[in-house]
Amino acid sequence: xxxxxxxxxxxxxxxxxxxxxxxxxxxxxxxxxxxxxxxxxxxxxxxxxxxxxxxxxxxxxxxxxxxxxxxxxxxxxxxxxxxxxxxxxxxxxxxxxxxxxxxxxxxxxxxxxxxxxxxxxxxxxxxxxxxxxxxxxxxxxxxxxxxxxxxxxxxxxxxxxxxxxxxxxxxxxxxxxxxxxxxxxxxxxxxxxxxxxxxxxxxxxxxxxxxxxxxxxxxxxxxxxxxxxxxxxxxxxxxxxxxxxxxxxxxxxxxxx
Numbered sequence: 001x002x003x004x005x006x007x008x009x010x011x012x013x014x015x016x017x018x019x020x021x022x023x024x025x026x027x028x029x030x031x032x033x034x035x036x037x038x039x040x041x042x043x044x045x046x047x048x049x050x051x052x053x054x055x056x057x058x059x060x061x062x063x064x065x066x067x068x069x070x071x072x073x074x075x076x077x078x079x080x081x082x083x084x085x086x087x088x089x090x091x092x093x094x095x096x097x098x099x100x101x102x103x104x105x106x107x108x109x110x111x112x113x114x115x116x117x118x119x120x121x122x123x124x125x126x127x128x129x130x131x132x133x134x135x136x137x138x139x140x141x142x143x144x145x146x147x148x149x150x151x152x153x154x155x156x157x158x159x160x161x162x163x164x165x166x167x168x169x170x171x172x173x174x175x176x177x178x179x180x181x182x183x184x185x186x187x188x189x190x191x192x193x194x195x196x197x198x199x200x201x202x203x204x205x206x207x208x209x210x211x212x213x214x215x216x217x218x219x220x221x222x223x224x225x226x227x228x229x230x231x232x233x234x235x236x237x238x239x240x241x242x243x244x245x246x247x248x249x250x251x252x253x254x255x256x257x
Contacts, residue, residue, distance in 0.1 A: 171184060
């Protein structure tokens with residue numbers, strides 16, 4: 001006979017978050033560390049700008065994904081002999097710009113105790129950054145990245161990165177107004193729209209109508225097709241209930257509950 005107190009012996013500690021009155025009613029109980037999120041995002045931005053091996057998000061695989069999906073043709077890889085050539089993207093920095101970016105970070109003069117000496121983690125010879133801690137990325141994302149990138153990127157990508165830095169700066173204030181949080185949620189959506197628009201050749205502003213009857217190709221109007229072979233599955237009652245609950249909780253009418 002199955003022990004009725006089985007689950008009482010599995011859990012050794014009750015989380016302190018269950019003292020919150022609403023915690024027991026949450027369907028998904030987890031917390032995201034803001035500084036670790038900042039570290040991941042800032043590390044990806046810097047790695048992509050400097051084209052650091054293993055850190056950059058713009059490589060041959062991502063370019064081939066664009067080619068397979070049939071979008072952003074000007075970014076498709078071009079085969080030259082045995083190698084592929086990747087054309088410059090809007091965020092691509094020249095060798096001189098990479099050196100300037102790293103030199104600015106390496107020569108920053110910071111107050112005592114403000115942060116670690118990030119100059120020791122920067123290689124000016126090959127324009128690489130390594131060995132930074134979470135607090136270093138936190139510091140870069142909120143204050144220093146804005147200064148180091150000034151005048152190096154085109155206006156569009158630079159403004160999008162600046163807005164992303166401002167988002168984390170406002171989010172990490174000691175006192176956060178609830179109304180400002182709602183405004184931040186709206187602003188970050190517009191920021192991501194700005195980032196995406198820089199990679200779509202004929203992206204239009206929000207609210208403008210798409211051109212349907214043009215002779216030239218419109219990068220925004222793409223025919224839908226699967227990106228891989230389809231697989232038929234049968235949803236269980238539990239899966240249907242979870243899907244129904246997710247749709248229900250995403251409705252605006254449920255936001256006040």
